[in-house]
Amino acid sequence: MSAAVALEQTERWLAEFVIGLNLCPFAGRPFKNGRVRIVVSTAASEQALTADWLSEGEALLAMPAVEVETTLVVHPFVLQRFPDYNDYLWAANERLVEQGWEGELQLASFHPDYQFAGEGPHAASNYTNRSPYPMLHLIREDSLERALQNFDNPEEIPQRNIELMEKLGAEQLRSQLLGYQNENGSHDDA
Secondary structure (H helix, E strand, O other), X not given: OOXXXXXXXXXXXXXXXXXXXXXXOOOHHXXXXXXXXXXXXXXXXXXXXXXXXXXXXXXXXXXXXXOOOEEEEEOOOOOOOHHHHHHHHHHHHHHHHHOOOOOOEEEEEEOOOOOOOOOOOOXXXXXXXXXXXXXXXXXXXXXXXXXXXXXXXHHHXXXXXXXXXXXHOHHHHHHHHHHHHHOOOOOOOO
């Protein structure tokens, strides 16, 4: 699996799944306007991944939002196991604060085996945060605040997404996610 394959599959997942199902009502316009940066990290260690997403955070903050609004750092070669990824998120959020980025950037998390606390591994609700590869989403807080001001009842988005996932069903969602992953022999969800 190459970085180019991971990039193509992630772009397709974002366009067809996240935007196509309107899971994130704020993603469509920036994606259409080319303001979503997707970077594939070739990191094979947590330290290298940290260096990569910190570099991307610096680059994102250095660019105006009219050029790049948000960045997805896809990392197919590290943190494949969700428990390891979930543990890493704690450290990553602490690092974000240490960088002085609290209030400027936040991290959102996506993983092929994402599992919400209190949910079983095969629950349909988990698919709101499942992706073809592990990734960290660097979000500008000011962009998010602006988007939330122009959206009625944004607090209802998570519940609406869970209801949609449950309506579609875990088997259909699993099949759809595997379609993004297996086109070129990538991650296989057991």
